[in-house]
Amino acid sequence: MIEEVMPGIYRIEVPLPDETLKTVNSYLLKGKERDLLVDTGMNKKECWEALLSALRELGTSPEKIDIFITHIHHDHFGLAMPLASKEATIYLNARDAEFLKDLRVPGKELVYARLNGFPVDEVQKAMWQRDEFIKTTSLEELKKALPGSAGDDVPQSKRFHFLRDRDILNIGEYSFECLMTPGHSSGHLCLYEARHKILFSGDHILEDITPAVFLWPGDKRNPLKEYLNSLDRVMELEVEAVLPGHRKVFQDYRERISELKEHYYYRKEEMASFLDANGKNAYQIASKASWNIPLPWEQFPPHLKWMALAETLAHLKYMEENKQVKSELRDGVMVYYRS
Numbered sequence: 001m002i003e004e005v006m007p008g009i010y011r012i013e014v015p016l017p018d019e020t021l022k023t024v025n026s027y028l029l030k031g032k033e034r035d036l037l038v039d040t041g042m043n044k045k046e047c048w049e050a051l052l053s054a055l056r057e058l059g060t061s062p063e064k065i066d067i068f069i070t071h072i073h074h075d076h077f078g079l080a081m082p083l084a085s086k087e088a089t090i091y092l093n094a095r096d097a098e099f100l101k102d103l104r105v106p107g108k109e110l111v112y113a114r115l116n117g118f119p120v121d122e123v124q125k126a127m128w129q130r131d132e133f134i135k136t137t138s139l140e141e142l143k144k145a146l147p148g149s150a151g152d153d154v155p156q157s158k159r160f161h162f163l164r165d166r167d168i169l170n171i172g173e174y175s176f177e178c179l180m181t182p183g184h185s186s187g188h189l190c191l192y193e194a195r196h197k198i199l200f201s202g203d204h205i206l207e208d209i210t211p212a213v214f215l216w217p218g219d220k221r222n223p224l225k226e227y228l229n230s231l232d233r234v235m236e237l238e239v240e241a242v243l244p245g246h247r248k249v250f251q252d253y254r255e256r257i258s259e260l261k262e263h264y265y266y267r268k269e270e271m272a273s274f275l276d277a278n279g280k281n282a283y284q285i286a287s288k289a290s291w292n293i294p295l296p297w298e299q300f301p302p303h304l305k306w307m308a309l310a311e312t313l314a315h316l317k318y319m320e321e322n323k324q325v326k327s328e329l330r331d332g333v334m335v336y337y338r339s
Helices: 045-057 094-100 108-116 120-126 128-136 139-144 223-235 253-273 282-288 302-321
Strands: 002-006 009-015 023-029 035-038 065-068 090-093 160-163 168-171 174-180 189-193 198-202 241-244 325-330 333-338
Touching: 002 241, 009 045, 023 045, 023 241, 035 168, 090 094, 108 120, 108 333, 120 302, 174 223, 223 253, 223 302, 253 302, 282 302, 282 333, 302 325
Parallel strands: 035 065, 065 090, 090 160, 198 241
Antiparallel strands: 002 009, 009 023, 023 035, 168 174, 174 189, 189 198, 325 333
């Protein structure tokens, strides 16, 4: 489906086969010499065919577009490098790209599983989505563009341009400011156009979906704290149209931010209510939480249990840093209890 949401801005609904979300939004912005595509979908046949068909219908092609990636998750970034022509520039953030360099550290997930009570025999089953992303995306090329630490001093290249907070992207009649909004990913980027009051929100703000906030193996961040701070950062922007990564364009901007903050507060309090003086590991806490999945916990596929564990750990880290809970290592497993 193609929808002109603003003059010269088209929303392309790209299918996500075998995914709970069903579709992702890719946006085409028409420019004078080159067009800009915001996010791409996964590197799968169905996504490829739908996106190419839409580009043709809109009078453009991979040879005429540059690509902006809000964040490096497989449903937004998977087709970027296969789709990009030799002349294309791929705009992305260095923090997410740096995180990808550590995807294949041997044994990391097994250690993480044992530490948090996750069934060891389900670990490899839970890794299928990550492994599919690695297999179908040209990550080696991206890694070569990231010598040493990414930080703020990543060298630019013709193919990859690593954007920083407050950088400006001009396309057609629009001038977008890049806003770093970490939380859902380590370097999530939004695009804000002050004159037309437009926000490309990626997965930072979605109308009827709560963005997942994960703490993955080896991650030293406090992702939930970052996410809530990022919501505060964009709260006062003048926004009349939010162009999200999933579902339709919407307008109730500040109301939605307030709803999201309330959700995370209640999720945090729910998890805290499961704790007692004896302590529970993260897997036990995750198994009791009210996830928006119409299945009992025992029937969750392993990859959904893995994501639930990572989201639970993000909440526990936030609470521990706020001294609401304490943790201790007990027989090789981390347990949490109320402070």
